[in-house]
Amino acid sequence: MKQRVYSSLKDFSQMNRRTFVKTVGAGTAAVSSLILGNSYSYASPTEEVVTNISDFMKVPKSKSALPGPFPGKVIQVRDHDALVEDKFDAKTINEMFDTGLRSLTGVDRKKSFDLLITKSDVVGIKVNPVGAPLINTRPEVVEAVIAWLSENGLPKSQIIVWDRFDYMLKDAGFTKERFPDVHLIGLQTMDEEGNNWKDVEGKHLSIDNFDTTTYYYAKGIIGKDVRGYKDDENYLNQHIYNTEYSYFGKLLTQKLTKIINVAAFKNTGNGISMATKNLGYGSLCNTGRLHAPLFFKVCTEVLAAPVIRDKLVLNITDALRAQYDGGPDKNAQFVYPNHSLYFATDPFALDMVCHTHIVAKRKEMGIKVNENPRFTDYLHYAEKLGLGIADEKKINFILKES
Amino acid sequence: MEEFHKTSRITSSIFRVVCSFLFPIALTVAQSSSSSLLGGLESVSGLKKTGSLRTFTASNLYGHINGGAELFLEFGFEELLIQQYATNGGTITLEVYRMRDELAAMGIFLMQRGVPTPDSSLTLHHTLNDYQILFQKNHYLVMITRERKDIPTRALFELTKSIALKIPEGSPQDYFLSLPKDKMIPHSTRIFRGPLALESIYSFSENNIFGLGENVYAVSAEYESSTDAPVRKIVIYYPNEKVAASSFACIEKQIDEGIQIARNADGSLLIVDQQKNTGVIRRMKTSIQIDLILR
Numbered sequence: 001m002k003q004r005v006y007s008s009l010k011d012f013s014q015m016n017r018r019t020f021v022k023t024v025g026a027g028t029a030a031v032s033s034l035i036l037g038n039s040y041s042y043a044s045p046t047e048e049v050v051t052n053i054s055d056f057m058k059v060p061k062s063k064s065a066l067p068g069p070f071p072g073k074v075i076q077v078r079d080h081d082a083l084v085e086d087k088f089d090a091k092t093i094n095e096m097f098d099t100g101l102r103s104l105t106g107v108d109r110k111k112s113f114d115l116l117i118t119k120s121d122v123v124g125i126k127v128n129p130v131g132a133p134l135i136n137t138r139p140e141v142v143e144a145v146i147a148w149l150s151e152n153g154l155p156k157s158q159i160i161v162w163d164r165f166d167y168m169l170k171d172a173g174f175t176k177e178r179f180p181d182v183h184l185i186g187l188q189t190m191d192e193e194g195n196n197w198k199d200v201e202g203k204h205l206s207i208d209n210f211d212t213t214t215y216y217y218a219k220g221i222i223g224k225d226v227r228g229y230k231d232d233e234n235y236l237n238q239h240i241y242n243t244e245y246s247y248f249g250k251l252l253t254q255k256l257t258k259i260i261n262v263a264a265f266k267n268t269g270n271g272i273s274m275a276t277k278n279l280g281y282g283s284l285c286n287t288g289r290l291h292a293p294l295f296f297k298v299c300t301e302v303l304a305a306p307v308i309r310d311k312l313v314l315n316i317t318d319a320l321r322a323q324y325d326g327g328p329d330k331n332a333q334f335v336y337p338n339h340s341l342y343f344a345t346d347p348f349a350l351d352m353v354c355h356t357h358i359v360a361k362r363k364e365m366g367i368k369v370n371e372n373p374r375f376t377d378y379l380h381y382a383e384k385l386g387l388g389i390a391d392e393k394k395i396n397f398i399l400k401e402s
Numbered sequence: 403m404e405e406f407h408k409t410s411r412i413t414s415s416i417f418r419v420v421c422s423f424l425f426p427i428a429l430t431v432a433q434s435s436s437s438s439l440l441g442g443l444e445s446v447s448g449l450k451k452t453g454s455l456r457t458f459t460a461s462n463l464y465g466h467i468n469g470g471a472e473l474f475l476e477f478g479f480e481e482l483l484i485q486q487y488a489t490n491g492g493t494i495t496l497e498v499y500r501m502r503d504e505l506a507a508m509g510i511f512l513m514q515r516g517v518p519t520p521d522s523s524l525t526l527h528h529t530l531n532d533y534q535i536l537f538q539k540n541h542y543l544v545m546i547t548r549e550r551k552d553i554p555t556r557a558l559f560e561l562t563k564s565i566a567l568k569i570p571e572g573s574p575q576d577y578f579l580s581l582p583k584d585k586m587i588p589h590s591t592r593i594f595r596g597p598l599a600l601e602s603i604y605s606f607s608e609n610n611i612f613g614l615g616e617n618v619y620a621v622s623a624e625y626e627s628s629t630d631a632p633v634r635k636i637v638i639y640y641p642n643e644k645v646a647a648s649s650f651a652c653i654e655k656q657i658d659e660g661i662q663i664a665r666n667a668d669g670s671l672l673i674v675d676q677q678k679n680t681g682v683i684r685r686m687k688t689s690i691q692i693d694l695i696l697r
Contacts, residue, residue, distance in 0.1 A: 086550045130468045133493070133549040134533060165465060190465045227475055234461030268469050269601060281469075288464060291472060326514055329467035332534030332547055333516045366517060368624075368634075368696060371677060372605040373660070 049293050050219040053301045057385065062310035064258070066303065068345025069115065072389030072396050074353045075103045075343040076319075079402035083320050083337050090140045093320070093341075097144035099400050100316070100343035113152035116313040116345075117258055123149060124160045124256040128264045128278050129172030131330035135323045136172040137262045139179075141316065141341065145260060146182060156181035162251060164282045165190055187249035188285065190238050197237045204240045210247040210285050211254065216302050217245055223289040239286045246286040252307050259312045261347060265319035265338065265354060266327035267362070271296060271375040272355050273328040275315045275347040276382075279308055296378035303347065304387055315350050317342040324361040334365075348379050348388025349395050355379070356392065436481050436500045439542075439568045446560045449487040449494070458482040476596035477509045478502030478616065487561075492553035496561060499543040504572050505619060509593035511538035513602065517589050523559070526566055535562050540572030580637060581623050587632060590624035594636075603634060604679070604694055611656045612638050612690060613649045629695070636692040643687050650685040 077100045081092040098109060105112040117123060125145055127137035146159055159182040163169050166186025174184055188206035191197035199205055223242030229235040235242050252259075263278040280299035281287050290298050303309060322338035323331060344350035355376055362369050379390035389395055437455070444451055456466075460479055463471040471479075483498045501507040511527060515536055518529040528537035534547045535558050544565055546558050578591050594600040595618075597610045603622065606612070614620060620638040627633045640646035653671060657663055661675045671683040681694040 086552065130470075133495075134547070190462065227472075229461050231461075234459075238462055238465055269473075269598065273469065291469065325516060327470065329470035330547070331514055332545075333514065333529060333531050333536065335533060368603065370601060370603065370605055372658075373676075374605060374608075 049221060051294075051301055052215070052217040053304055053385075056301070056304045056306060056309070059306045062306075064116075064313055065306075065310045066312060066346065067348065067388040068313060070104060070345045072346055072349045072394050073104060073344060074346070074349050074395060074397045075100050075400060076340050076353075076397070077103070077343070077400045077402075078338075078340045080339045081402070082339050088138055088140045088320060090143065093138070093140045094144045094147065096341050096402075097141070097148065097316075099402075100341055101148070103398060103400055104343045104345070109148055110152055113148065113154075117149065117152070117154065119153045121154065121257045122158045122160065122255055123154060123258045123260060124162050124251065125260045125262055126279055126282060127161060127163055127169070127172070127174065127262050128273075128282075129163050129165075129168040129174065130328055131264065131266065131323070132168075132172035134330040134332060134335050135264055135266050135321060135327070137264050137318050138320055139173045141262055141318045141320070142174070142179075145262065145316070146179075157183075159183065160185050160251070160256065162186065164188065164249075185251055187251060187283075188240060204236060206285075207240055209250055210240065211250045211252075212245075212247050214248045214253045214305070214307055215245040216248075216284055216298070216305065218290060218294060219244060221289050221293055223286055226288050227292070229288065235288060239288050241286040242289070243286070246284040246290065248284045248305070248307050252283055252311070256311060259308065261312060261315045263315070263317050265317055265322040265340075265342075265358070267323065267325055267358055268328045269375075270370040270372070272351060272358055274317050274354050275344075275350050276300065276303055276378075279303055279312070279347075283308060296375070297381070299351075300348075300378045300382040300385070300387065303382070304385055309387065312347065313345065315342075315344050315347045317350060317354055319354070322358075322361070324358055324365060325367055336361075346388040348382040348390050352376065352379050352390045352392065353395060353397050436483055436498060436542075439498055439565055440483060440485055440496070443485075443487075443496075443561065443564055446557070446564050448489045448554075448557055449561065450489070452486045452488045452493065456484040458484070473513065473598055474499065474501075474510060476598050478506035478595065487557075489557045490553060493549050494553065494557060494561065495545075495547045495549070496565075497545040497547070498565070499545075501541045501543060502616075504541050504574065505577065505593060506595065507538050507541045507543050508577065509595055509599065509619075511536070511543050512592050513599060514543070521559075524562065526562075528562070530558075535559075537562060537566065539566055539569045542569050578621050578623060581621060581635060582625075585626040587624040587626060590622075590632075590634075592622045594620040594622065594638075600636075603636070604681075604696065605658060606653075606661070607656045607658050609656050611653060613640075613645070614638070617641050618645070618649075627695070631695050631697050634692075634694040634696060636694070638690040638692075640688050640690075646685060646688050646690060650683075650690055653683060 077096045079092055079096050082089055082096060101112050105115055125142055129136045142161060149159055150156055161174050161182055162185045164187045166189050169184055169186055187209055197205055222244055223235045223239055226235060261275055261279055263274045266273055276299035280302040319338045319340040321335060323335045325334040342350055359369050382388050383390040458466050459481055460475060478501055480502055481500045485496045487494045515529045519531055520528055521530045526537045526539055528535060532551045534545060537544050546561050594614055596614045618640055620636050622636040624632045624634050654663055661673050664672045666672055673681045679696045681692060684691045
């Protein structure tokens with residue numbers, strides 16, 4: 001393709017108001033209205049995708065429902081001893097967990113446990129293993145959570161560390177050797193070669209892991225002709241279904257009674273891939289179709305489903321090592337030691353605080369940040385639904401520094 | 403003379419027929435050569451393969467890098483090979499991304515590298531930091547990552563040089579030739595082949611408003627200006643005038659509803675958004691040119 005030499009335009013930045021008007025043609029109604037700040041022409045709004053969010057909202061909230069007992073409250077604990085010369089210090093991380101928990105709840109470890117969990121609960125700890133070994137949820141943080149649960153009488157047989165894909169857990173260090181007494185569960189498997197994901201009946205090996213009675217529905221959005229997927233077979237290998245329905249894992253609908261969300265601190269484009277995305281895209285199948293039309297909105301609406309809304313009791317964002325650009329996969333260029341853990345019962349307030357912090361870091365590092373409201377609208381939407389607090393004026397942020 | 407022309411025509415025909423056989427073979431060779439890049443790397447001092455080679459194609463890249471796959475797919479991704487090596491008590495992970503073409507590899511490299519910190523001993527397009535060497539050559543993007551900083555840098559370098567030697571030279575182009583060089587801010591160049599990459603700079607619309615894709619790409623750079631904000635210039639190339647005109651005509655209808663837009667007497671478009679960012683969009687024959695001031 002022949003490239004044209006860039007024609008020299010008058011530097012827009014040098015235009016003052018008079019020059020602006022002269023250049024564009026004074027007197028045109030359009031320009032006058034633009035200068036006066038009146039609207040001239042707007043594109044038609046993109047048609048809203050119909051989902052089953054209203055079904056979720058009809059179900060009365062349980063006692064432990066979002067945003068939890070501390071709406072809008074976010075704690076950041078920072079301790080430089082947590083990560084020294086690339087080595088994570090388990091003892092310091094445990095102390096940070098203790099500080100964070102106490103600061104959030106206002107009571108000690110035992111009373112915090114009683115506030116959020118019971119000994120009969122089956123607790124699922126959702127981790128984010130993507131980006132290993134640089135930017136995934138650290139096993140040391142999960143060990144601190146398990147220690148807290150265990151010392152307060154929750155049997156380890158009732159603790160499940162989970163993610164969407166089984167093999168990713170292992171890659172991120174969540175192995176039987178390191179976690180011998182708890183369960184390590186992936187909602188599904190995905191065959192990397194693409195040849196061995198079906199059983200003798202031609203069904204996906206993991207199809208029975210998903211509950212077809214509990215779903216996120218998006219009308220007209222199906223898993224066909226989704227960019228990046230050669231054909232239906234490839235899509236199904238990864239996503240199991242390709243209909244208008246994304247089914248929740250049976251782990252969530254039939255086994256877990258409480259969820260603790262331990263996300264990693266990283267961006268995805270100009271947004272973030274942290275607390276709400278960890279569960280929004282990690283709890284169900286058939287999500288590839290949702291990216292283009294609904295992306296961040298999924299993070300809110302999926303968390304509104306009672307199967308998450310009523311069970312999610314604690315959110316920790318692991319920012320011991322953080323990544324400010326190039327995410328959500330690891331990008332060593334943008335990884336930095338941040339020595340922090342964030343705590344909240346309210347995942348939307350937590351994400352708003354973390355979004356603000358990552359934007360500040362991106363600007364500090366010279367990145368031109370696109371601050372279009374699109375990248376945080378979903379958090380404000382959550383506030384409208386009564387799921388959490390996103391208005392920064394209402395958020396109670398506390399920094400604890402050692 | 404007639405005999406000469408007749409001979410030339412016959413020769414030309416034979417040549418075309420031969421090429422029609424050879425080209426698919428060459429393409430197949432290129433496609434299968436990615437795994438051959440990794441052959442013999444164990445002989446690099448101190449490295450030992452651990453685990454098996456993992457391969458990802460466009461259909462399952464999402465399973466490896468989650469939402470990060472979108473950007474690779476947008477630029478044009480074909481295959482990823484991952485191999486881990488053990489060295490001096492630590493692990494080095496090698497990831498070789500084969501992209502559709504050199505433009506795609508360059509585009510994704512510029513998105514991933516940030517402000518580069520190269521090493522003077524390497525002549526590739528690359529950047530080196532505490533954990534990783536990232537480089538681009540021909541239609542490959544290669545990441546070599548050590549899990550800890552105390553794993554010797556020498557091992558990263560040896561691996562880099564070994565793989566780079568195996569990648570064919572390609573036909574490097576200056577994709578930014580058409581952009582003015584005066585006052586260009588260093589390391590600000592970008593390539594866009596879809597709305598996701600473009601959105602890293604600015605959100606014009608939820609839709610692919612400029613029709614970016616396999617046959618329509620954009621180049622961009624930032625420039626110093628006399629105000630407190632630099633100017634971001636973007637040039638979008640279309641295959642022909644008709645497509646360029648059609649794309650320009652749709653801008654007013656598709657632009658984000660938070661952006662005010664007005665038409666200049668000369669046909670260019672002026673935009674202002676809620677954050678007081680401003681821009682001028684002008685149609686040339688087979689391109690659209692945009693000046694943005696992002697505050």
